[in-house]
Each structure stands twice: as C-alpha cells, then as structure tokens.
Amino acid sequence: MAKSVLNELNCFELIQASYAAHALYFLTKIEIFEFLIAGPKTLDELNQLSKAKSDILNDLLMLATKLKFIRKKDEKYLIARKGLQLTKASKSWFRPYLLVWGAQLAPATIKLEEHFLTGDNAFKLAHKDTIWDYYNKNPEASKVFVEFMHGVTNQSLIPDIVEELIIGDAKSLVDVAGGTGSLACALASKYEKLSCIICDQPSNKINADRHIQSLELKNCQFIGTNIFGAIPPGHDVYTIKHVLHDWDNSNVIQILTSIAKAMRLDSRLVIIEGLLDREFSDSFDNPEFIHTRNFEQRVWTPGQVRSTKDFQSLCSQAGLRIESILPSRGFDMNYIECLRSPN
Known part of the structure; x- marks a missing residue:
C-alpha cells in the first residue's frame, strides 16, 4: 500500500518535523556524526570536540537519539544506522542536501513573503545574489551544492x-x-x-x-x-x-x-x-513531494x-x-x- 508521509501529519506535527530537520542540520554541520563514526563519545568529549559554549548539545543529542540517528549506551553516544547517511564516508546525497537546505534554502524560505509581494527571487533576497552568482562568489557553498547534485543524480536519477x-x-x-x-x-x-x-x-x-x-x-x-x-x-x-x-x-x-x-x-x-x-x-509513494519540490x-x-x-x-x-x-x-x-x- 502506498504511503503519503506529509498527508498523515497535522499542522503541529509538520512544524515539529521542521525543528527536527534543523537539529539534524546543525549536528551535521558541527560534524557530530563524524566524531561518532570514529567511536563512542561521552557528552563532555563531544562538547570539547565541537568547541561548544552552550549546554544545548545534550538536548540536540537526545532529540537525534529519539529520531534513531544516534544511540546511547553506558553514558556514551554511538552512531546509529540512520546516522551513517549523514557522514562524509557514506557519500550519500542526503548529507550535502541537508547542508544546502540548512545554510542556503532555509534562509531563502524566510524571504517568501517578500518574494510574494515583490516578485524578487527569494534566494537573492536572502543571499544578495542569484544562485549562480552566489556559487561563483562562494566556492565552499558551490562545492557542497555540486556534491549534492552529483550524488542525487548518480545515486537516485x-x-x-x-x-x-x-x-x-x-x-x-x-x-x-x-x-x-x-x-x-x-x-x-x-x-x-x-x-x-x-x-x-x-x-x-x-x-x-x-x-x-x-x-x-x-x-x-x-x-x-x-x-x-x-x-x-x-x-x-x-x-x-x-x-x-x-x-x-x-x-x-x-x-x-x-x-x-x-x-x-x-x-x-x-x-x-x-x-x-x-x-x-495509487501505489506511488508520496505523490505530494512534487509540490514540495516545486516550492523548493x-x-x-x-x-x-x-x-x-x-x-x-x-x-x-x-x-x-x-x-x-x-x-x-x-x-x-x-x-x-x-x-x-x-x-
């Protein structure tokens, strides 16, 4: 039977899912999954490795554990099977896509109202350049984008x-x-x-x-x-x-x-x-994704x-x-x- 993930969620659940995605983006950005693939780590070790100045990391790790991207055993955190796809070694397109989404697309989404009222491109409103000019000026951002495109093209399409x-x-x-x-x-x-x-x-x-x-x-x-x-x-x-x-x-x-x-x-x-x-x-999973894809x-x-x-x-x-x-x-x-x- 076909599944339709977004159709099953109410408004509150959709908002909570967005928080979860932002948490995973941040954990990926500060390379928590890279630290864990090298071996189990305590909270103190992860705080030290990530140079944290806040106590929020514990909360984010608890959330990632509930989402089954991380496991916890004997006061140490371990990477779970789902978390492997967010490591560099996996070469999965999910990791660069998450990084592109968090750093580039999420800020542009905030500009949706201004885009709606003016017709100006939301990405340009957020980043002061069109997507192609932005990548020409920001080689690191371009590198992540190219990694995502290469991965999704070769692995999925x-x-x-x-x-x-x-x-x-x-x-x-x-x-x-x-x-x-x-x-x-x-x-x-x-x-x-x-x-x-x-x-x-x-x-x-x-x-x-x-x-x-x-x-x-x-x-x-x-x-x-x-x-x-x-x-x-x-x-x-x-x-x-x-x-x-x-x-x-x-x-x-x-x-x-x-x-x-x-x-x-x-x-x-x-x-x-x-x-x-x-x-x-009727057997096709998540047909609504074509409309979220259009929004993106x-x-x-x-x-x-x-x-x-x-x-x-x-x-x-x-x-x-x-x-x-x-x-x-x-x-x-x-x-x-x-x-x-x-x-």
Whole structure:
C-alpha cells in the first residue's frame, strides 16, 4: 500500500518535523556524526570536540537519539544506522542536501513573503545574489551544492533514466547542459554503438574528460558551448535533464529554441522534468513531494516545476511539438518527447 508521509501529519506535527530537520542540520554541520563514526563519545568529549559554549548539545543529542540517528549506551553516544547517511564516508546525497537546505534554502524560505509581494527571487533576497552568482562568489557553498547534485543524480536519477529512456535505433545523442557527463557516460556505457556528446559550458571540460577517461569510453565526448547559442547540430536524440526547472519562461524558450535549431526534422528531443499535473498511481509513494519540490525550486531559482500545459506552450513557442509523455519511477521525472515543428 502506498504511503503519503506529509498527508498523515497535522499542522503541529509538520512544524515539529521542521525543528527536527534543523537539529539534524546543525549536528551535521558541527560534524557530530563524524566524531561518532570514529567511536563512542561521552557528552563532555563531544562538547570539547565541537568547541561548544552552550549546554544545548545534550538536548540536540537526545532529540537525534529519539529520531534513531544516534544511540546511547553506558553514558556514551554511538552512531546509529540512520546516522551513517549523514557522514562524509557514506557519500550519500542526503548529507550535502541537508547542508544546502540548512545554510542556503532555509534562509531563502524566510524571504517568501517578500518574494510574494515583490516578485524578487527569494534566494537573492536572502543571499544578495542569484544562485549562480552566489556559487561563483562562494566556492565552499558551490562545492557542497555540486556534491549534492552529483550524488542525487548518480545515486537516485541516472539508474532509472538509463533503464527507462527509449533509445531505439538512434546512433547519436547530445545531452544538453550535461555537466560532467553523468547521463551521457551512463548511456554510452550501456549502448556501445551510440555516440554520445556532453554539451555544456567549457569550464566543465576538464572534469567531463576525466570522467570519460575513467570509464575508458570511446563513444563519448565533451563539446563546450553556450546552451543559449549553438547546440551541436544534426543528431538523432537530444536530452535535457532537470535544467529547465532552473529558468524562467523566457530563458526556457531560448534554450529550447537553440535545441530546435540544431535538430533535424526526424531528430527527437527528450525533456526530463517533473510535472505538476502528473497523475500518480495509487501505489506511488508520496505523490505530494512534487509540490514540495516545486516550492523548493521557486525559492531556490527563478524557475519552477511546470505542468503539461506549460510545456506545450513553451515548446510551441520554441518551434517544437510534444509527441508523447511517459512517466518515470522517479516522482519528479517524466520523459517529454518532442519533434521539431515543420517550418
């Protein structure tokens, strides 16, 4: 039977859950889970290691114990199985996501009312810069964000996409804004006769080439370009995954127009995005997460999660027409297949 976590909580319970999340964020930030993975520690030892000047750590540890992220035995705290995912060694995307949420998204959420009344981006209101300018100026924050994106992409998204994406008899594929090649390299590994191109800003080339070389791929390459300008033309399939939700409508139209200009009439574009109006089956867990995901996106970027109607309008303005939409196992992924409209 499907579960729906948020639907089961009343208002009081939702607020209490937010306190719990903030407590876990703080414990992660001051590296309590790192100290505990090295071995059991007393409260005094943890206070000393974390340089605490307050007695609040005991209260936070008690809460984390009740949440089963930490255990206590003989006056010493030990890391629990759930707590392992918040350690660096686990390489889980949960840890960097929690750090991004606590340091970057939570302050932006506080600016929601000002965003509502002025239309100004909430992240910029909180941090004085748009998300991309902020990361350019704050390399440590950018590093945590990249760690989160790399983790969630490779651990949660790519396995489903590689299994679900229909390649057919395509011989070439361009992944637009493909970063360092998580998707393109995974597809190139599965389909040895498929020539894959990672298309993104030139600054990604070193890491993309390193990724390609580490997998010893002969059928994948990186091409540096501006996705608002020239996209490698004349290929069978174009993909763009979780990019359009970062941009407002005018920029989305520019990106899609660039792709449309690169496509042949028989080329396919597959947009991989969440859909607000997706009809989830009764067996699908937590369908409400697509709406909390949209809230997060609206706070974080100038973009949003969109509806089918939104994509129909945007694609039409870019010279594309939607041929089909197939759902993914992931709640925020659908395969929106488009063809270029005849002139």
